[in-house]
Amino acid sequence: MSVxxxxxxxxxxxxxxxxxxxxxxxxSLGNQPVKVTLIDKRNFHLFQPLLxxxxxxxxxxxxxxxxxxxxxxxxxxxxxxxxEVTDILPDTKQLVLKNEAHPLDYDILxxxxxxxxxxxxxxxxxxxxQGLKTVEEALDMRRQIFSNFELAEKETDPQKQAALLTxxxxxxxxxxxxxxxxxxxxxxxxxxxxxxxxxxxxxxxILVEMGLRILAAYPEELSQKATDTxxxxxxxxxxxxxxxxxxDQVVTLSHNNHSEExxxxxxxxxxxxxxxxxxxxxxxxxxxxxxxxxxxxVGPDLSLASHPEIFVIGDLANFSHxxxxxxxxxxxxxxxxxxxxxxxxxLDKTLxxxxxxxxxxxxxxxxxxxxxxxxxxxxxxxxxxxxxxxxIWAFVHICYLIEFDNKLMVMFQWAWTMxxxxxxxxxxxxxxxYD
Amino acid sequence: MSVxxxxxxxxxxxxxxxxxxxxxxxxSLGNQPVKVTLIDKRNFHLFQPLLxxxxxxxxxxxxxxxxxxxxxxxxxxxxxxxxEVTDILPDTKQLVLKNEAHPLDYDILxxxxxxxxxxxxxxxxxxxxQGLKTVEEALDMRRQIFSNFELAEKETDPQKQAALLTxxxxxxxxxxxxxxxxxxxxxxxxxxxxxxxxxxxxxxxILVEMGLRILAAYPEELSQKATDTxxxxxxxxxxxxxxxxxxDQVVTLSHNNHSEExxxxxxxxxxxxxxxxxxxxxxxxxxxxxxxxxxxxVGPDLSLASHPEIFVIGDLANFSHxxxxxxxxxxxxxxxxxxxxxxxxxLDKTLxxxxxxxxxxxxxxxxxxxxxxxxxxxxxxxxxxxxxxxxIWAFVHICYLIEFDNKLMVMFQWAWTMxxxxxxxxxxxxxxxYD
Numbered sequence: 100m101s102v103x104x105x106x107x108x109x110x111x112x113x114x115x116x117x118x119x120x121x122x123x124x125x126x127s128l129g130n131q132p133v134k135v136t137l138i139d140k141r142n143f144h145l146f147q148p149l150l151x152x153x154x155x156x157x158x159x160x161x162x163x164x165x166x167x168x169x170x171x172x173x174x175x176x177x178x179x180x181x182x183e184v185t186d187i188l189p190d191t192k193q194l195v196l197k198n199e200a201h202p203l204d205y206d207i208l209x210x211x212x213x214x215x216x217x218x219x220x221x222x223x224x225x226x227x228x229q230g231l232k233t234v235e236e237a238l239d240m241r242r243q244i245f246s247n248f249e250l251a252e253k254e255t256d257p258q259k260q261a262a263l264l265t266x267x268x269x270x271x272x273x274x275x276x277x278x279x280x281x282x283x284x285x286x287x288x289x290x291x292x293x294x295x296x297x298x299x300x301x302x303x304x305i306l307v308e309m310g311l312r313i314l315a316a317y318p319e320e321l322s323q324k325a326t327d328t329x330x331x332x333x334x335x336x337x338x339x340x341x342x343x344x345x346x347d348q349v350v351t352l353s354h355n356n357h358s359e360e361x362x363x364x365x366x367x368x369x370x371x372x373x374x375x376x377x378x379x380x381x382x383x384x385x386x387x388x389x390x391x392x393x394x395x396x397v398g399p400d401l402s403l404a405s406h407p408e409i410f411v412i413g414d415l416a417n418f419s420h421x422x423x424x425x426x427x428x429x430x431x432x433x434x435x436x437x438x439x440x441x442x443x444x445x446l447d448k449t450l451x452x453x454x455x456x457x458x459x460x461x462x463x464x465x466x467x468x469x470x471x472x473x474x475x476x477x478x479x480x481x482x483x484x485x486x487x488x489x490x491i492w493a494f495v496h497i498c499y500l501i502e503f504d505n506k507l508m509v510m511f512q513w514a515w516t517m518x519x520x521x522x523x524x525x526x527x528x529x530x531x532x533y534d
Numbered sequence: 535m536s537v538x539x540x541x542x543x544x545x546x547x548x549x550x551x552x553x554x555x556x557x558x559x560x561x562s563l564g565n566q567p568v569k570v571t572l573i574d575k576r577n578f579h580l581f582q583p584l585l586x587x588x589x590x591x592x593x594x595x596x597x598x599x600x601x602x603x604x605x606x607x608x609x610x611x612x613x614x615x616x617x618e619v620t621d622i623l624p625d626t627k628q629l630v631l632k633n634e635a636h637p638l639d640y641d642i643l644x645x646x647x648x649x650x651x652x653x654x655x656x657x658x659x660x661x662x663x664q665g666l667k668t669v670e671e672a673l674d675m676r677r678q679i680f681s682n683f684e685l686a687e688k689e690t691d692p693q694k695q696a697a698l699l700t701x702x703x704x705x706x707x708x709x710x711x712x713x714x715x716x717x718x719x720x721x722x723x724x725x726x727x728x729x730x731x732x733x734x735x736x737x738x739x740i741l742v743e744m745g746l747r748i749l750a751a752y753p754e755e756l757s758q759k760a761t762d763t764x765x766x767x768x769x770x771x772x773x774x775x776x777x778x779x780x781x782d783q784v785v786t787l788s789h790n791n792h793s794e795e796x797x798x799x800x801x802x803x804x805x806x807x808x809x810x811x812x813x814x815x816x817x818x819x820x821x822x823x824x825x826x827x828x829x830x831x832v833g834p835d836l837s838l839a840s841h842p843e844i845f846v847i848g849d850l851a852n853f854s855h856x857x858x859x860x861x862x863x864x865x866x867x868x869x870x871x872x873x874x875x876x877x878x879x880x881l882d883k884t885l886x887x888x889x890x891x892x893x894x895x896x897x898x899x900x901x902x903x904x905x906x907x908x909x910x911x912x913x914x915x916x917x918x919x920x921x922x923x924x925x926i927w928a929f930v931h932i933c934y935l936i937e938f939d940n941k942l943m944v945m946f947q948w949a950w951t952m953x954x955x956x957x958x959x960x961x962x963x964x965x966x967x968y969d
Contacts, residue, residue, distance in 0.1 A: 245577060252615075293607045
């Protein structure tokens with residue numbers, strides 16, 4: 100492939116964020132006659148849908164993270180910058196970076212900074228429960244889970260031991276369901292042989308969901324299947340139940356105005372995320388509108404009405420130009436399609452002087468995994484569950500991983516975990532593990 | 535295999551440390567008529583000879599670490615305890631543990647706590663250089679190495695950029711040589727395609743050795759081969775050179791009374807380890823003799839003269855009952871053989887009432903790797919170098935890894951890295967990476 104020469108008039112596209120949205124935008128602009136700079140705080144793209152497998156000791160961070168430079172190395176028109184955007188100067192078309200003395204000029208800006216764990220104003224809850232949006236959060240979660248099994252092994256007080264073996268997962272969306280399933284597999288099948296005093300099968304896994312059913316975004320039939328599968332694995336599901344307080348190893352639940360305290364060594368937070376704080380910066384600098392989750396309201400082509408040269412995609416975008424007027428969910432396929440769409444629009448507009456049709460999301464379906472060999476798949480008209488859904492889930496995820504970085508390893512690792520039910524990556528590292 | 539019943543008279547063997555020595559002792563006592571407790575601060579065994587591959591982004595911690603419980607799960611007479619020994623009470627035959635209210639009784643004690651990075655009294659050097667003995671140290675080293683390439687990419691001052699691309703490795707033993715080779719491969723072959731502004735091939739890798747040659751424990755011929763290979767890879771080797779000061783990103787070298795300051799973004803410490811602090815505890819409680827490196831002088835059967843029920847093995851032991859009266863080196867094969875020997879001695883003595891011959895180390899050879907396809911092998915009468923030595927090195931390490939934990943993944947990962955020269959695990963995580 101010949102690389103077009105970059106001239107002084109070549110438009111400079113700056114992409115903020117190397118997640119699914121930013122990376123797909125970058126790849127679609129690769130070796131095209133534009134100059135691209137991709138900025139990310141981290142030096143790697145993280146395959147977030149598999150973060151729960153790090154937290155539960157099946158995969159290592161290196162298995163699901165790819166160096167951004169490495170993924171983009173064949174696109175000579177793309178530069179990767181490891182830095183953090185602190186401000187936007189729309190009048191001069193510039194970004195202020197944390198570690199650069201001079202602001203960075205852009206002609207076109209694609210904002211794709213993603214989202215972070217959110218506690219809906221209960222900031223103290225963050226100290227006592229563990230979110231799952233970054234590698235570090237996943238490693239913290241892994242340390243907590245496996246440390247509590249170790250502590251339980253040594254605990255002689257039955258009540259304290261029971262608390263150490265109680266895992267409360269808050270939030271019955273895909274992340275909560277996946278964590279609950281993986282924890283059940285772990286305590287029922289992987290760990291019992293390894294411990295001598297404690298009976299890991301006695302571990303209590305409680306999945307708390309405020310709504311009336313888990314996996315609310317899925318058809319009711321699949322919610323029911325997921326519920327049945329989790330129950331078979333020994334997970335307690337508490338729907339219609341809200342969390343009113345989280346303190347050190349104690350979570351207070353409320354169901355039908357009845358309050359209950361649960362002592363749990365591990366409290367996992369899978370109940371919510373909010374858009375990156377850069378949404379706030381955009382709102383202040385450009386006066387654009389935010390929704391309640393901090394997402395930027397975007398136009399039909401994902402640009403800002405006041406600034407057509409600025410696009411917002413992925414978890415930071417509220418795209419409601421849908422048939423049911425509901426915003427698209429913050430999932431990887433939406434971000435990928437938005438990234439690819441914006442890249443094509445930019446090429447059409449700046450190079451071919453063509454207009455683009457508005458963005459349209461093609462929903463190919465939703466997949467959630469429950470344990471090692473079970474999943475639910477909502478493929479529009481086709482609803483699947485069980486092992487066949489798991490196979491589809493594994494196939495889709497491997498395809499994406501391979502497309503990125505030839506992560507064949509992950510496939511072998513999965514085959515291995517399936518065959519042996521062994522979680523080889525369950526290291527307790529970092530804070531408190533060696534002091 | 536039938537497991538012998540454990541009766542009240544069954545001797546209780548307590549092993550402190552799950553490194554090569556402790557783990558091989560435990561495995562050799564597995565399913566034998568003794569009760570075994572293995573205590574380690576960490577929940578995993580670490581394959582330390584490959585730590586440098588974590589530091590240079592080729593492998594993930596999970597690839598070279600195995601949960602101790604998992605490795606020992608089929609030996610029902612072995613219990614694993616994650617805890618730290620803080621004191622020894624030899625009169626009552628008890629160990630004091632950090633997280634247990636009551637001390638732990640033992641009949642026979644095997645001390646195998648290993649060693650830690652040592653700065654020979656220059657404790658401030660620890661702040662400005664990076665050791666490599668734990669997973670955390672390896673991840674810190676990985677963050678430093680790859681962060682400095684990122685910073686160099688953004689640096690516009692040529693002098694500062696050159697300093698960021700300068701890597702000083704202190705210590706020309708196997709660890710220093712392996713780090714130098716891996717850094718050279720990284721900067722010459724893996725990274726150049728990934729960066730746009732900085733020329734990674736300009737990275738300066740300086741290996742500093744106080745003695746007259748690197749790999750001093752190897753035959754002179756192989757030291758020379760290693761020197762030649764490293765020089766071809768672009769490594770600068772400074773023998774007969776000592777370090778007189780290490781400050782923030784500045785290391786002061788002294789050669790023939792000539793002093794020189796080198797500005798280096800990365801200063802790696804591979805110059806020394808010392809025995810675990812538990813040697814000091816043993817000396818205070820039992821009056822046993824320590825050598826200059828803090829190692830315990832042991833008898834011909836690795837026990838303590840004053841306490842025949844206490845054995846010391848691995849990096850904590852100074853075993854000098856060798857033909858040349860020199861202590862055995864602190865390497866994995868010595869620890870493994872010592873662990874196995876002590877286990878057999880215990881079984882002979884307590885069960886069969888047999889005496890054992892003194893310990894004898896069978897040196898099968900030494901291997902050090904230099905870059906991806908080069909190594910030196912000292913197989914007693916056979917001295918090999920180049921690719922054939924690398925193949926032997928890879929084969930031996932894979933055999934040990936598979937023996938432990940069926941880490942077939944590592945083999946695939948290596949094949950992959952060799953084919954593609956891609957370091958996929960080069961994530962910058964933890965401290966400073968996301969604040």
